Amino acid sequence: MQKTTQVYGIRAIIEAVNSKEEIDKVFLQKGLKGDLMKELEGLLRQNNINLVYVPVEKLNRLTKNNHQGAVANISPITFHNLEELVERANKKSTPPLFLLLDQLSDVRNFGAIIRTAECTGVDGIIIQKKGAAPVTSDTIKTSAGAAFKVPIAKVDHIKDALFFLQASGIKIVSATEKTNDSIYDISFKEPIAIIMGAEDQGISPSILKASDYCAKLPLLGEIKSLNVSVACAVFLYEAVRQRMSN
Structure with missing residues (x-):
């Protein structure tokens, strides 16, 4: 309820x-x-x-x-404990797949991302307590109810969550245009956490520096950026594609 x-x-x-x-x-x-x-x-x-x-x-x-x-x-939902989410994901037969949102602020983008995360089997979404988009009725509506199905964890700082995931054997992939590496050069078959950044500023420099990989999407038109929820969907489905190829 x-x-x-x-x-x-x-x-x-x-x-x-x-x-x-x-x-x-x-x-x-x-x-x-x-x-x-x-x-x-x-x-x-x-x-x-x-x-x-x-x-x-x-x-x-x-x-x-x-x-x-x-x-x-x-919040209309109950948030989960990050450590418990990682422990649960590590017990599954498939490699863990997490999603971190670094200061994402738009509730509808958040809802769309949650919906895609549910469809792609993400083990958990991690957001920061301060500065992140809240889970509102608009978030719930845009997620088509997926906000009640995908575990979401709140942490004091995204960087702390990043370090904890790395210590748990999970590699960090930051989605950013500030790299020469393509999304198609990255292996998503291992335990992975994908980071998506804020709509206006992207991922913070300290987070990029601490990441294991940085990857960008090829943009062939004149507009040099995608909506963050669309870019997130591409990253998640690339993970799905690679894992299904096994």
């Missing part, structure tokens, strides 16, 4: 945090003071929950209820 996607009111959000709800983001009214607000801010930072300060007009648009200067978006 899909959970509620919004909690409003300072005390209600404090209770939600203490109850370990999956909170994607909290909107707080700019300039609002008070002991209770200070307690909420401290609790959000302590739990590394993404928060943003906005004008009261923004909060009024988010809900018609008495928000008291605070509105929280609650």
